[in-house]
Amino acid sequence: MTGIYSDDVLRLWRAVVLQALLDAGNMGIASMFPNYQPWKIKQIRDEARDWIRAADKDFTEVCENANLDPRIIRQFGMKVIRGDSTAKHNLLKWKYEFRQNKRIGEKTDDS
Numbered sequence: 001m002t003g004i005y006s007d008d009v010l011r012l013w014r015a016v017v018l019q020a021l022l023d024a025g026n027m028g029i030a031s032m033f034p035n036y037q038p039w040k041i042k043q044i045r046d047e048a049r050d051w052i053r054a055a056d057k058d059f060t061e062v063c064e065n066a067n068l069d070p071r072i073i074r075q076f077g078m079k080v081i082r083g084d085s086t087a088k089h090n091l092l093k094w095k096y097e098f099r100q101n102k103r104i105g106e107k108t109d110d111s
Contacts, residue, residue, distance in 0.1 A: 013066035017073060018098055021091055023048035025080040028095075052077035 022028050029041045036044075051059055055074045063070035079087035 010065075010067055013062060014068070014098070016062055017066050017068060018091075018095060020048045020051060021073075021077055021080055022095065024052050024077055025083075025088055025091060027080075027088065027091065049081050052081065 023044050026041075026045045029044055030036065033041075052074055055070060059074070060070045063073050076087060076090075080091055
C-alpha cells in the first residue's frame with residue numbers, strides 16, 4: 001500500500017503490530033479469551049513469535065503501513081519474546097495509551 005493514510009487506517013495497522021507484540025509476549029491472550037484451551041494460547045503466541053523472528057515481507061509491510069520502523073519493532077519484539085521486563089513494561093504502557101486513543105509518543109498532562 002502506498003499513499004497517505006488517514007489516522008484511522010494508521011491506527012488499524014498499529015493495532016496489528018501491537019497485538020502481535022502482546023501475543024508474542026504472552027500478555028493478555030488468556031485474559032482476553034478465558035475459554036481458550038492452553039494449546040490454542042500457545043499456538044497464538046508461537047505464531048506471533050515466528051512472525052516477528054522471521055521479519056519477512058509481510059512483517060515489513062505491516063510495520064511500514066503502521067509508519068513504524070520494522071527493524072526497531074523486530075528488536076523490541078525480540079526483547080519482549082526474551083521476557084525483558086523493561087520491554088514488557090513499555091509494551092503495556094503502549095497498550096494503555098493506545099486504548100486511551102493517544103498517538104504513540106504523544107505527551108499527556110501526566111508525563
